[in-house]
Amino acid sequence: MNAESCAVLRGRHYRTGNVVEVAVAEGVIRSVIDVSASPSEGNLPWLAPGLVDLQVNGCYGWDMNALPLRPETVSELTRALLRDGVTAYCPTIITNGSPAIEQAAGAIAAAVRGDSAAAASIAGIHLEGPFISPEDGPRGAHPREHVGPPDWEAFRRWQEAAEGLIRIVTVSPEWPGSAAFISRCAESGVLVSIGHTAASPEQIREAVSAGAVLSTHLGNGAHLTLPRHPNYLWEQLAADELHGCMIADGFHLPPAVLKVILRMKGKKAILVSDAVSFCGMPPGAYRHHIGGDVVLTPEGKLHVADHPNLLAGSAMPLLEQVAYLASRELAGLGEAWDCGSAHPAELLGLPQAAGLEAGAPADLVLFERNGNAMHVLITYKGGCPVA
Numbered sequence: 418m419n420a421e422s423c424a425v426l427r428g429r430h431y432r433t434g435n436v437v438e439v440a441v442a443e444g445v446i447r448s449v450i451d452v453s454a455s456p457s458e459g460n461l462p463w464l465a466p467g468l469v470d471l472q473v474n475g476c477y478g479w480d481m482n483a484l485p486l487r488p489e490t491v492s493e494l495t496r497a498l499l500r501d502g503v504t505a506y507c508p509t510i511i512t513n514g515s516p517a518i519e520q521a522a523g524a525i526a527a528a529v530r531g532d533s534a535a536a537a538s539i540a541g542i543h544l545e546g547p548f549i550s551p552e553d554g555p556r557g558a559h560p561r562e563h564v565g566p567p568d569w570e571a572f573r574r575w576q577e578a579a580e581g582l583i584r585i586v587t588v589s590p591e592w593p594g595s596a597a598f599i600s601r602c603a604e605s606g607v608l609v610s611i612g613h614t615a616a617s618p619e620q621i622r623e624a625v626s627a628g629a630v631l632s633t634h635l636g637n638g639a640h641l642t643l644p645r646h647p648n649y650l651w652e653q654l655a656a657d658e659l660h661g662c663m664i665a666d667g668f669h670l671p672p673a674v675l676k677v678i679l680r681m682k683g684k685k686a687i688l689v690s691d692a693v694s695f696c697g698m699p700p701g702a703y704r705h706h707i708g709g710d711v712v713l714t715p716e717g718k719l720h721v722a723d724h725p726n727l728l729a730g731s732a733m734p735l736l737e738q739v740a741y742l743a744s745r746e747l748a749g750l751g752e753a754w755d756c757g758s759a760h761p762a763e764l765l766g767l768p769q770a771a772g773l774e775a776g777a778p779a780d781l782v783l784f785e786r787n788g789n790a791m792h793v794l795i796t797y798k799g800g801c802p803v804a
């Protein structure tokens with residue numbers, strides 16, 4: 418089918434499990450009809466809205482932070498994500514020198530200009546850094562020499578190079594002047610996320626008052642040891658204004674922490690892959706320009722070669738994280754899926770936030786469940802099947 422034609426997809430609704438017929442025309446869902454009363458035809462696949470990933474550094478060998486970034490890399494990454502059910506995403510540029518950030522931002526903008534699939538799928542750039550904590554621990558793998566206090570003029574230059582595409586910026590509000598920077602971002606329509614932070618609870622609250630709306634991979638990019646209370650984790654958990662992003666790959670956060678974030682944040686709980694370029698690749702030993710020698714285990718854990726307990730990034734696609742939440746009964750399938758779909762779409766103001774409803778874009782995933790695992794059978798972007 419093409420975007421102009423009509424089609425009816427049949428599958429089990431991801432929230433109810435009921436068999437539904439979803440009519441699609443001109444890229445939009447026209448109707449969703451429950452036909453579970455009519456005779457069943459065996460094991461139908463599941464049907465859900467496309468996944469939305471706010472933090473993607475790469476996958477299948479494509480790397481947003483291997484410079485110089487080429488627009489073709491962005492296009493290839495977009496197609497790989499589409500095949501995995503991700504119909505909207507934020508390519509993520511991490512802390513680097515100013516010219517490097519400008520170059521990467523410009524390459525993503527060029528991809529959006531020149532490639533209709535990238536234009537339709539890229540919901541904006543996530544700039545993670547460089548205005549984050551300089552401290553070991555909270556800083557994570559971000560290079561210390563490029564970390565610094567918020568600089569609006571530098572940000573404006575990067576936004577210009579990005580042709581206005583920067584949509585999320587991760588900052589730590591521990592720097593003086595953070596509140597003013599956050600206010601300016603919020604006024605210009607950029608979502609500010611608190612992350613890689615050693616901020617005090619007061620600084621977290623000030624950032625929220627200034628307009629921060631999100632926490633970047635809450636519970637990771639943090640000190641190994643914290644005062645029991647108060648601390649920046651409790652403060653972000655308790656801030657109802659903040660959406661909370663979490664990496665649910667079974668390695669970054671224990672199930673109890675995931676459960677607490679899910680319960681505290683409700684419809685503001687968001688799954689992010691935070692995937693690096695090894696995501697989707699076969700298990701084995703690899704070399705990374707940031708993490709050095711790393712190992713990807715068959716279970717999907719990516720660790721520093723000599724230190725199995727030291728994570729070297731996330732390598733689990735968003736779909737598998739949805740499956741993780743559902744299989745651990747941390748959330749029902751519908752809620753788990755919405756954490757990777759409707760909730761981030763709502764934050765970004767995308768029409769995909771409506772989910773599997775008439776009037777929403779026909780960004781759809783037909784998938785099967787096999788025990789605890791999920792597999793995409795086919796992704797539809799704007800009503801078109803993705804090859």
Ligand SMILES: [Zn+2]
Pocket residue numbers: 545557613633634638
């Ligand atoms: Zn990070």
